[in-house]
Amino acid sequence: MRFKTALLPVFLALAFISCGKDNSGAGTGRPASVGLDRNGIVCALAWSQMSDQAKARVSLLYPEGLSSVAATLEDYLAIDKYNAYVPGLRKMNMNGRYFYDPNPTQAHGGDCLRGLRFAHYYLSHLDRFTLPDEELYFYHALLVNMVLDIHNLSLPALAPSGSRWTDSEGNDLMDTVCSEAFGNFSLSGILLSIGNLSADEAAGITAKSFEEWAQENCSASAGLASAPERQVRTAVQKAGYRLAYLFNLYYGGTL
């Protein structure tokens, strides 16, 4: 009896780790990635870089996997108090020289940098707030979406025209190129190709400020026309490593 009791934490830990592995971050547990969207790839990469402690926490909160988090934001938009400002955050502007520019959006609800700072503030200060479940899940959903947005090369609109990168059918060019860049790879192949950074290289990506993330996205968006696949792969890679960094910060015992 005592033997079983002593082993219980070990069993639990193994269960969490096993649960995490089954999730593989992609949410559905599917082995290959044909048709895997940008959210799925970013979340799978993030999952591969998360600490066991952070994985355990995320698995408890999201049994369907990390990639299920982003979609939950839709549910919150039906609630007035969230719908009042969340749609306003899903944009970004740059000037003609591809410099991030908060001015055109400031009077219209801000942009994804504001949204990212907002979600990060609560999640990095969970000790100060007794958040009801509804809000905790909301901040996760907002965070994941803002990380995806701030690494979306199609998102920065050129002021004053407001034009964005789209393909010939008007679809978001980032997602189109992403499908082309990763469409023929298995999930493990994708992770091998973009999830193999050294510790120093990864630290170089995660050490930058949110503001620098925004600036990088605007600068890189200039290359979406000339070297789309390379730019998209880099942006997806950064998003994955940075999302992992944030979840490790909140739940990995490093905060």
Next chain:
Amino acid sequence: MKSLRYIILCAAALAACQNLGAWGSTGHKIVAELALRQLGTGASARISALFPDGLAEEASWADQHRHDEEYAFTDSYHTMAMNHDYAYDPGWRMWRGGDCVTGLHFVDYNLRYRSRLDLTDSVLIFNIRMLVHIVGDMHCLAHGYIMPEENHWDCTFESETTTYHTVVDKIPSRIYKKVTAADAAASLDTYTDSQKQECCSGSFEDWAQECCLRDKVMYEVNPLYTAELAPDTIERLTPAAQEALRVSGYRLGFLLNKYFNN
């Protein structure tokens, strides 16, 4: 008759102006004067060139124009919210367009990257005016609201009907009614260099959190919805108000040096 109506309108407008401004014009001027005392040569020259009438004269511009259509988006930048544990809580004002911290991030970005953004001098001046005011407002004791309550409740103080917010806003003008803003700033400039450095470290969110903790004294002296304010309210809040002015001035000076002292 027409001239009488004109006089009454002018008097009403003047009275309204008197109510404008978190720290009142006195508090904001003191913050600006204290900041000016911290500036290096380069920053001082740049600010003097941009504001020939003096930075302190511009310190309440943001209050006077917050309801203009062109600047209405800045209206929410004058205050911030906290929860009942005095933790800075940005969620309450997000739907209104943000708070002091939102405003600070915005003008900070513009001022740091004014070259890459090709800001004209008039836009630059707008951003500095906002900066001077927002830093002051963030530190104003009455501008951290415990949500969902605010602190505009009606009350009595010194036999007059007023609001607690108004009473606290007027503290600087009561403490320093016999001295100039520059003299008041000189009397507040008591920190050592290392103290100044320490108070200017941290993020805007850290500054906001520290301000919320300082605001706590307001509610210790007069809990929410106190109908008749304590007679010694001013005396008991004066040390916190002075510290808020002092820290605010140092931080404003720190930021202006960061942007212009190169």
